[in-house]
Amino acid sequence: EVQLVQSGAEVKKPGESLRISCKGSGYSFTSYWIGWVRQMPGKGLEWMGKIDPSDSYTKYSPSFEGHVTISADKSISTAYLQWSSLKASDTAIYYCARDNTDIAARPNDYWGQGTLVTVSS
């Protein structure tokens, strides 16, 4: 069974750093890109970027490039989303999702459960 399991909720202060994770199982982790999606409170979905875990090649949305870093450790089938200096406007739920575009033309076919990040002083 394909699963993406994300790390737990975080409460941080502005200016702090953070890394959240997404662990894949039940499939070949290096065969599919992993994407990240933001959902601010009461708002829609925003695509942030994606990573190819086989070589860590990344592609970012212009809206997020330079503000976050996407990485992966294929040895433990885990992708990461990190911030070096959080802002209150980073408060949101962050989802990871498997990207199956290259193999089956299906974009985000499996999703993690979401990680709530709250940034408040």
Place this chain on the structure above:
Amino acid sequence: DIQMTQSPSTLSASVGDRVTITCRASQSISSWLAWYQQKPGKAPKLLIYKASSLESGVPSRFSGSGSGTEFTLTISSLQPDDFATYYCQQYNSYSVTFGGGTKVEIK
């Protein structure tokens, strides 16, 4: 970036109604269009990919059509489980974008 415009933003309907949601792309995306359903507190669920292909396990009352810049998601007979928010997504380019969402409410 390719912009995706969904309409309507909210839709009130009754069980059994035929429901249609529209998504327009700012430039041609061929058939690289997906539809997702999201319920409160849950992750999105893939319904349709490549504009008209039904994801495995999704009821056949859901269908998608269109190509180029105009796409539609149709629910042939709305069921109680279908009240949710629906998003379109283009994946024509490396930079993926979502539509703003359509909330389907009970009339």
